[in-house]
Each structure stands twice: as C-alpha cells, then as structure tokens.
Amino acid sequence: MSGIKIEEKLFQNRYLVDADNPHIRIKDPALCGQCSNQPCTICCPAGCYTREEQKVVLITDGCLECGTCRIICSRQNVEWEYPRGGYGIQFKFG
C-alpha cells in the first residue's frame, strides 16, 4: 500500500464516539489466528482491523458502519451491532 494514511481521510469525518462502549466485537480472537488470509484486515474501508502477530486487533473508533466485516468473515466471528442511538459516524454530506 503506497502509504495512504487512512487516518488522514477519517480525520475529515465527524464521529460521536461512544467511549469504551464499542458496537462491534470479535467473538473469539483465537479463531482469527487460524484464519489464513484475514480478509477483514484488507476489506474494512476504515482500516479498523489490523493484524498483530497471530491476532487481529479491532479499534472501532473510525468505523463507517458498512457491515463488510460481518459479511466477509468466513467464520462468522464478528458480533456486529449498530452503535447506541446518536453515536458513531455522523455523515455531514453522505
């Protein structure tokens, strides 16, 4: 990846982060270790999933709530919910 910093893009967006109450959770982190290609670390448009040694780390602050991770996870290992009412991404234009 030619060094496109996803943070620069996400910085333009407006988020109301529901502090320490993330709306998405990896059900069983061990499963991710056995996952060969870990597509979530590539397909998430906000780069919320990053690979760390064997594990996958999920930080939901920049989540765009698109649902991709839930659908592409071959082991259905993502517990995916909408954030609490009024929290999460708030599109200024959409």
Next chain:
Amino acid sequence: MSEETQAPAKKKRKIVLDERLQAYKGVWVFVEHERGHIHPVSLELLGEGRKLADSLGAELAGVVLSAPGDEAKEYCNTAFEYGADLCYLMQNEVLRDYRNDPFTRGLTELVNTYQPEILLLGATTQGRDLAGSVATTLKTGLTADCTGLEIDPENRSLLSTRPTFGGSLLCTIVTLNYRPQMATVRPRVMAMPEQQPGRSGRIIEHPLAMVETDIVTKVLEFIADDTRDKPQLPFADIIVAGGRGLGKPENFQLIWDLARVLGAEVGGSRPVVQAGWLELDRQVGQSGKTVRPKLYIAAGISGAIQHRVGMESADCIIAINNDPNAPIFDFAHYGIVGDAMTILPALTEAFRQKLATLKQAG
C-alpha cells in the same frame, strides 16, 4: 462575542472616544497570588503590559488585593522588578482568600477611582471569574484567552488577537467607545520578562470599605492538589511520548527511563492507550490531552493528524521513527530515522551526561 452571527465590521468603524473616557490612562496588570507567591502568568503579563505602556507612553501599574501583612509589600516589590512603575495596593481581611464578591468590589473601586485604559488579568480560574464580573459591573468590553496584544497606532486602542472556532482560526477584537479595555491571557502564552533585581516603584494604598458580614459566600477550606500521582501532562514542560512503533509494552520502559532522567512526564498516542500499555490520562491528541511543552520527544509515533493536533504547538519536537516518510517528520523540528529501541537508551545516556555537565557548570 459570538463570531458566527457577527459579520466582521465592513468599513473600519471610526472609534471616537468621548470626553469622559479620554481621561483613562495607563496599563494595569492584576497581580494574582496564592499562598505566598505570585502566579507566573501575572509576571508574563507585566512583561506584555510594559510593551503596551511604552507604545502608549503611559505607566504600567500592578494591582494587588490581599489580606493585611508584609506579604503584599513583597508582591509589589516583585512587580516592580518585572517592570511595574507603580502598584495599587488594597488590603482588607476579607481579601484573604479569593472570593468573587469582595475582589470584584475592590477592583471595580480601584478602576473607577484611578481610571486605567487597559486592564490585563491572567486567564486562570481566578482571573476569568473576576474579569467576567468586573467587566459586567463596569459595562465594558472583555476579550478572553488572548494570544496577542498590540496598540493600534491610529487611535491608541487595544487590538487583542485570540483563537476562535476551536483554535483553527484567529480573530482580532477591538473595544469600542468603552474603557478600560479588558483582556485575559492564558499562562505560558506570553514570554516571561527578565527580572531586574533592585528595580523599585511607588505604592498607592487604597482602602476597601467592606467587612466580613457584608459577604455571603464563605471559604470553608482549601484542599491543595496532590500533584504527585496524577499525571499533569497539560502543564508539563518536557514530555516523552511513545507510540505503537515501539512494538511491545515492555519497550515502553525505555520511555519511562528517559523521562526519569529528564524529570519529564510520559505520554502516548491513542493506539498504545487503547492497547492498554498506558493509562487514559497520558493520551495526547484529539481525543486526549492537548499539551504545549518546551520539549516533546516522540518515539515510534507515526504522527497521524489525530495525534498532531494535540502536540504540534510544543516549542521543540524531536521525532524518532523507523519509517522515513512517517507524517511526524513533516512538522517535527528534528528527526532521527532509526530503531527507537536502540536510540532511546542512547538518548537517555546522552541527556544524563548533558545534565551532569550543566550541574558542574551551574
């Protein structure tokens, strides 16, 4: 003043000062003190006030409100050594601890009697509390958290510049046909002037006709901050910060080692706090603390904008990162491309020697 509904004055409104206000002369600085010593912001303001007084050809005065006792005289002497020509001194038992009522009454009394054209206060919890009620009592203009003060040569009025809209913009505020022109300034914004030992000035005492029974609000007690354990990043002068580039929580020890030698506070980027390597109070950046230290050493921090907005106004930023095109190198003052795990210990050692040599020399 609310910016978004106010269109900047199109034509320059000619500020014509009516007769009564022409008499307002001189620049005053409210000297804030707490348990025996003057708050540094008041000294910084005396430095700034000196410049304003000189360009106005007027006198610079310190204003001291305190309980009876020699301490007050000490405050005046210190004010003279930082540039004041004279001090207005008001002493009364009701002024022992800061309370809004007596201090507002006292300062308003002095202003109405000796009529300054400019009154500066530190933007501390005390200064802002006092400035708000004094400005309302005097029905005059007040600009808060100024980052720049200068005199408009055309009409001798004060031009106060301050950040607005969350700091992304600056605006210049003018006080129209009202005196005194009041402004507050945050600590560590203006430069600390040189102390001139032995400089003296005259003191003008003025009584405050008030007794304790006039005042409703009582101070039951004062609980000093115990600063030892709570991290004080926003007030730290040197910060050593670590990011995910350090790889493992164990490597963070190298950050603590350097910080101990420098007597610095330890900070970190959001990912390391999220990963649990560091407590939330030490997070620097958009959703953490904003810091303005003199020296900020960042190791293994990429410098994404979310971190940058929290520390870019540090005086000197040193960045250590193994990625040559890490964004932090776009705004740091000095950069070292390399492995933080080897450079940090070297830095710790080099700083230890530097401090040793300074000790001998000092």
Next chain:
Amino acid sequence: MHSVVCIKQVPDSAQIRVHPVTNTIMRQGVPAIINPYDLFALEEALRLKDRFGGKVTVITMGPPQAETALRKALSFGADDAILITDKAFAGADTLATSYALAAALRKLNELTPVDLVFTGKQTIDGDTAQVGPGIAKRLELQLLTYVSRIVELDLDQRTIVVERRAEGGVQVLKSSTPCLITMLEGTNQMRFGTMPDMFRAARYELQQWDRTAAGIDDVTKIGLKGSPTIVSKVFTPTPRAKKAEMITVENGKPADLAVELIARITKSFPTVEKELAKRA
C-alpha cells in the same frame, strides 16, 4: 426545586477546517451542536432534580434554528424549554447576551421562583466565560464558577456547599441560593435519555420569547448596539509546516546520533537549554 440551565447552540468547531492551500475557512457541513460545556451543567441540574424533585427549565438565546438544541436538552430530561429569539439580538457580544438572559431569568423567576441558575464553563466558539458572571452580577446572585462538585444543598435554609477549582487546589465554599453555578468539564457524564423523554421532547410545544416577552425594553443594551467589543477581522494562523531537520552521523551509531541531536537543540532552542539547567 427549580433549576434553570442556560445553553447555547454553537457550530461544532472540531469540524471547521482551514483549506491547506488557499487558507480559507471551510464552513460547509459544519453541524450545530449544544455547547459541550453546557451538557455538564444540564446533567448536574438533572441529578439535583433526581434527588430533590422539582423542575429543570432550559433557555437559550439565538436564531430560530437553536430549537434543535432545546429539543435535545428536553430529550435528556429537561422539563421546559424557552427559545429567546429576536432580530435585535443579532451580533450580541457577551455583555449584551448576559443582559438579555438576565432579563429572561427575571421573567422566569416571576412565573416559578428559581433556586439555581446553571451555565457551562464557557462556549467553544466564544470561549470568553463571561456570560455566567455577567448574569450573576445583573441579578445579584452569588457566583460560583468552575464548580467540580455540589457537596450539600439545603433548600429550606437556602444554603449550598460546593467544591470549586482554584489555582493549585480546590476551594470548599458555603454560599446561599439563589446562586449561579458554572460547571467544570469532566465532572459528570450526560445520561442517555429514556424513551419517554424522547417522546416528550418530540411532542413538546416550544415556547418562543421575543425581546418584549423576555422583558427587555431598552434596545440599546442588546445586539450589536449593546456590545462594547466587535470582531475587526478573522484570519487563519500562518501554518508552520516546515519539515524536520534530519539528524545523521557517518557511523550512524546511536550514541553519536544522541550527542549530535542534543548539540543541535541547545544551539537553537535556548528555552530547552534553560529548562534542562533547571533540572540539573
């Protein structure tokens, strides 16, 4: 018990960007929000209502669109909301604003006696922290600013004990009601409104007061005319995007890199040199 909370609808300044090239102010898509500091004041008032019962009224002075801020305050549990809006208020600075709000509060006090008036510490667009003290002065209320905790409140004796942030410590003050309190940020966390509150906020018939309804007759005291200060110009700070001076040494040994770095710093940053000397 009757608390009145003054709130303000402000542009979400975190969303305001300066165009990196043209340096112009990019205002598109900047939503209006409740001034974040006011939420701490509203939450504190709601907690007192939970304890002592009574009513929380929310007032704001602003353009008609400020209605959204009031409805949001209602959705957290405020009981009544009054929008003070009038063309004559346009351009008001803090002095004129505190005059108008004080007049409205006098009117409110006639309808139902007010025990506590709350404001936020300051606004994120004005940052002046003057409206609270201004209102207190005009209504002869005791002023308690930067309050971090309400320790005791005795409605019969009309006394209150609070902890207030001071320089280097916390003052414990005992005062009397009615008084004006500005809340320090971080002292509490805004609750997540219940469904009934959401319904009530959506159905609430908003009360609008113009200047006469707010009891203001002296027009020279409000709006641009009543404002001692004006904004003479708004501009963008000159960005300092200067690339870092990279430190390198021939043999690239970390020890030499460190020494070279410290030499460079002490040469061009005297304040750092002085700071180090202090710690030697």
Next chain:
Amino acid sequence: MSEKFDAIVVGAGPAGNAAAYTLAKAGLSVLQIERGEAPGSKNVQGAILYSDALERIIPDFREDAPLERHIIEQRMWVMDDESYIGTHFRSNDFSKPPHNRYTIIRAKFDKWFSKKVQEAGALVICETTVKELLRDKTGKVIGVETDRTEGKIYADVVVLADGVNSTLARKAGFRPELEPKHVALAVKEIHFLPKETVESRFNIQKGQGVVIEMMGKLTKGMMGTGFLYTNNDSISVGVGVMLSDLMRQKMTPYELLEQTKNHPSIKPLLEGGEMKEYAAHLIPEGGYHAIPQVFGDGWLIAGDSGMFVNAVHREGSNLAMTTGRMAAETIIDLRASGKAMSAANLAEYRRRLDDSFVIKDMKKYKDLPEIFHSNNQFFTTYPELVNRSAYTMLTVDGVDKRSKEKEIFASFREQRSLFGMLGDAFKLWRAFR
C-alpha cells in the same frame, strides 16, 4: 402507559421517509425512528435523485428541496489504465424544466424530506436504535424495542426500511445473512471546489450538472463501477466493487479509491479540491434472485433492506421511494377495508411490486449478476481491447487502415478467440434482454 401507533417506520432514508410521509398524509398515527443524530447522518449515496419516484409522493418537491444540479450530460466511460473510451450524451432538453434527474447531497436532502414527513403529521424520533422486533405468541410482529429504557413501542404494522444490512429482519429470522456475491462495497469522497471551477471544468452553466459512470480496468479486474458526480460547489467521486471480488484481492478499498482518483482522466477533474468527507456503504447487487421475503404477519420491508436495487442502471433511491410508498399504500388500503395486518393480507404489497417497474426491471436483469460475476473479461480484456483498438485506429503512423483493422481483429481473436466472443455476445444478450 406504553406508546401505540397505527404504524412504525424504522429508518429515515428514502424508503422510510416515503413510507412515513404517505402513511401520515393518509391520517394514520405514524412513528418514524432513526438511529442517526438526524435523518441522513447514517445514509450514503452517489447521489442522483430520479424525479419521477419523488413526484408521485411530493409533486411540488422542486419548490424547496435542496437539489444540487439538474443533470444535462451523462458520460459512460470504459476505462483502461491510461485512457477511456465512452459515450457522452448531453441534451438541451434536459435543461428544460421540470428536470428529470438531479445530483443531491443526502445529509441535506434527507433532512428536508424528514421535515416534510413531520409536517405531514408523523412523529419522528432520532438518535434511537431499534434493537429488535416485538412479537406475540403467534410470531406476529406487534411493535419494536429500542435501545433506550422503557423502549417498547407497539403498532399494528412495522415497515422495515433499515437499510442494506437489514439487521431487524435478519435477527427475526425473516431473511438470511447477506452473501459477499450479493453486495458491493462502495467508497466515496466529496471534494469541495468553487462553483465557477466546477462549471468551467465541465463546461456547464449555473445549476447544470454532469455525471460520469465508469467501468473497466478501473476496478483492477474486480466486478464494479466508478462514478463522478458534479454537485453545486463540490464533486462526489467513488468506486464500488463486489465484496466477493474484493475478498480475493490484496487491495484495500481506500487504495482502490486513491488509484481511481489518480487515473489520468479523473485526476484533472479533481484538481485543487478539498476533501471534506470519506464514506463507505454497501450496495445490494444480488438483483432479483436476492430479494428476500418482504412481508409477513405485522411487517413489511422496503428499500435497500429488501435488496431493491437495479444495479446496472444505478437505480436505488427511486426503487426505495417507490417500495416505501407502495408499502404505505398497501397498509392504508387494508386499514380502509378494515382488514388485519396479516401476512396473507400484506401479500398484496408483493403483488403490487410484481406489477410495477420495480420487479419487472429487476427480473429483466436477473441473470446479469451471475453472468458478469464469472466473466470478468467484461471488466478487463474487453475494456483493454476496445481502448487499444481506438488508440490504434486514431494513431496516424503511415500504417494503412486495412492492416490496422487486421491487427485489431487479431488482438480480439488472440485474447478471446472467435468462439469466445460469440459466447460473450450471447451472454450479454441474455443478461440485457
């Protein structure tokens, strides 16, 4: 005392707003629940508004709806790495009101539509997420439960317009999880430019708009399309690819978007713009075969939640408004004749959809996703061949035209073989007939 309404609409996108407006206009007590801070905060679209669907709901919408530009020129580009070949259709008739298509900015547009819904008498509550459907012993949906305390709300019927992820229907077991091959991930940015620059760059007058649809090698071999739409003083640019393809590639969506923006034909159009928002959204692409069960005891589904998107014509919001309106009309007619909101009665909604262009269009292209899915030569080989052929024909280099034609046919045959091309032609015919 719990709240009870004639109907609850979940979601304030085009489908939800159309349904809530129509129901409220007919005098029903309607509650609309939106999870975003305001209607539009959670919605993302290219975005083009097709007037026809909205005209049937709010005929005079043009008077005060926030519309960016009316579209007078449609460009279709087939892209190679350094070039595009395509058609531009610009007609002065498109300039004559009433205009048929507009570019819009969804956050502004949805807020306007919601104001109309409230004026029509519906109660709109935002910042509230519906957690699950309330059902009685027989399994009939009798209301919803939100994420706020005392959050149970009852109604005779619930219209699920909660978007492509269709969480409520999935949780209630009314429909299966989405499959990667039935949905595309689109990523998009909005760049702000002075109005005059947009107009001079696209050679248009005040209020006029140009839209570009792109396909081919732009999506690096994945099945997908790109778009660039002109708004009043901004440009929306984005690219979307099938999730099933994206999963196999080693390229992140933002890398794909960055390369799209740097394509030689696109980069100059964005020059000097200030990026103000980066968004991502799933688009239902499964077509007719992916449409789930859309009605049941006490509930209906409208909009993206029912996969109602005609991908090949880039039509989604008009289908959403139409299905929202028709769901509402079905409910209104059932109430008028005193019928219960049972699955049997609500089946009428599906029958009406079958008779409308919604299902007819989707049926027309029902095999297209499958065909294109397993034949990505339509996205790689042919775009390349077509672009190269144009380049060869248009380069004057002393080579005679007959040889150039021979060379071009040879390149096609060599890539696809005569038999392969015949097969591709047949596939295209079957996909589009």
